[in-house]
Amino acid sequence: MSFIIRPANPSDLQPMYEMAKRTGGGFTNLPPDRKALTAKLERSADGFSRIGEGVEDDLFVFVLENLETCEVRGTCQIFSAVGQKWPFYSYRIGALTQHSVELERTFRADILNLSTDLEGATEVGGLFLHPGERAGGLGMLIARSRYLFIRNHRARFADRTLAELRGVIDEAGGSPFWDGVAGRFFGMNFQDADEFNAKFGNQFIADLMPKHPVYIAMLSEAARHVIGVPHPTGRAAMRMLEEEGFAWENYIDIFDGGPTMTVRTDQIRSVREAKDAQILTISDTLGDPHEGKAGGTKMLVTRGLLEDFRASYGWVEVQDNGVILDTRCARNLGVGTGDTITFVPRW
Template identity: 70%
Template sequence: MTFVIRAARDSDLQPLYEMAKLTGGGFTNLPPDRAALKIKLVRSAAAFARSDDAKADDLFVLVLENTATGEVRGTCQIFTHVGQSYPFYSYRLGTLTQHSKELGRTFRADMLGLTTDLEGCSEVGGLFLHPGERAGGLGMLLARARYLFIAQHRARFADRILAELRGIIDEAGGSPFWDGLAGRFFGMNFQDADQFNAVRGHQFIADLFPKHPIYIAMLPESARAVIGLPHPSGRAAMRMLENEGFAYENYVDIFDGGPTMIAKTDQVRTIRDAQPARIVAIDDDGGDAALVARGLLADFRCAYATIRASADGVVLGREAAAALGVGEDDMISHVARA
């Protein structure tokens, strides 16, 4: 059984919607809303169709397809430059130090400041793998395929790249962080705010969010305890990001307090290590486990493969070659699976 990553199409709307209903909330980039998902697919199609490399607010939606059945079993997204259409807000954790000579004491207060520091960065997000496929490294295939796509379209992307991880969500689908901070200003629960944001964007944040720093000590313990922590289901994703060179730099999501991971684009491991090569032969005589990608824009495809070096290029396994739609003399990009 072979899975391949490819560009999303209009016909993928229904499977994307079905997967969106399985996310459990707090997954802004994959809302269980047909109209919002349709808008994403239209926007993605426009990005895939654009041939120039000018800086733009593009969104690319990719899907994981089972080549044997044609079923879509996962998805991920790539944003070229966030904050171009509307501000990209984050909270930045900082410390204010004050000294009282009379008391002979120094006071340090941890604070959350609303910021748009990360505007202009690229973003990887929207990764979701169907619960029935969470084996065989398919989550890693989805994640790393995004970086091979970026490597093959480097001029379209920024010099820094971020990934927002979903924060802690309670059993009722609420967010302790939201309830302890923003919910007090908005008069709506987390689910409503998250859905509103997913469908209509961030402008309401600019209109209503407090602009002054928030003293963390003034928040309830339930909110303080989850700042910068990923949802339990996102811990593996956080480890994958760290393995790629991403780091937590004290930025958190304004809705659920989840961590924002940041890296220099050219230092992301998969992007840095990706190698172009020409296929000189296709056989089943073995090789090293790798991720292999071919094609640009809507023709992009990525899959796991066996690959081995030869004098003039590489030899690719038959199953992967069929899934990728490549043959001898075609060019690919590859990186070690480990």
């Protein structure tokens, strides 16, 4: 498999735009708008080139490239700290309990509270894989490479990490949650609001969104039914997040009601389990037994910092004083004997 994850560059604009058109809406971090994507790529370049440590308002955009065809087939992003330029809003599901002595009954009401609790957290998002590549573990390669980048640049990221999963979108491209809550206040449909947010940010939420709690019981059945539910295409992503240690703590997206997952950054499984080692030798014998090879364990392997970062799958044999790496992975990553790699087992 000759796929690598690498930092995106300006030449990736067209394939990213083509992928954005395939998302089907509700994918704020990958808008089908050339100007917005160009701005993302420029901001990402600034993040990769920034000298110095510390958490700042950086964006890192990565792409999945097939080295054999030179085609870009996927993408993902990391925001070092959300809510730096404008508030990062979520709804948090809470409860209000009241007791009536006369009726001898206790009433519990579930409530949506507008919250900026997650401001300052690192966000992993913008993950999209071309439909033709949704096999062979490439989705996991894209997702987990971000955590190894965070690990190896730990000072640039926050102590908490979040991931917003896209909520339920109906066949017409609308959002039952938006229609039941925010749509009543904004005078625009979900597609228009989502596009505006992708291009200009969500400051208009601060200007127009009602600040008082929303009683869930007063919403339509369609809106209530999708609260905290991921889009069908996002269920696998949710399972991968849970494998990494993310959990849903009752935060949802203010646009479509999808779940926002959170975790302590240092407790992300890939961050905890990854190791660094020097390459002792490159071997032609390590690899998939189905290809007539034997030895080693299939790993997610990375090398390099910032704009030199690369990630790929490889076969690794761990020794006392270093590792042996298979030839294909070494070629994909551009490494050789004596270089240091980071690796973590593939699940």
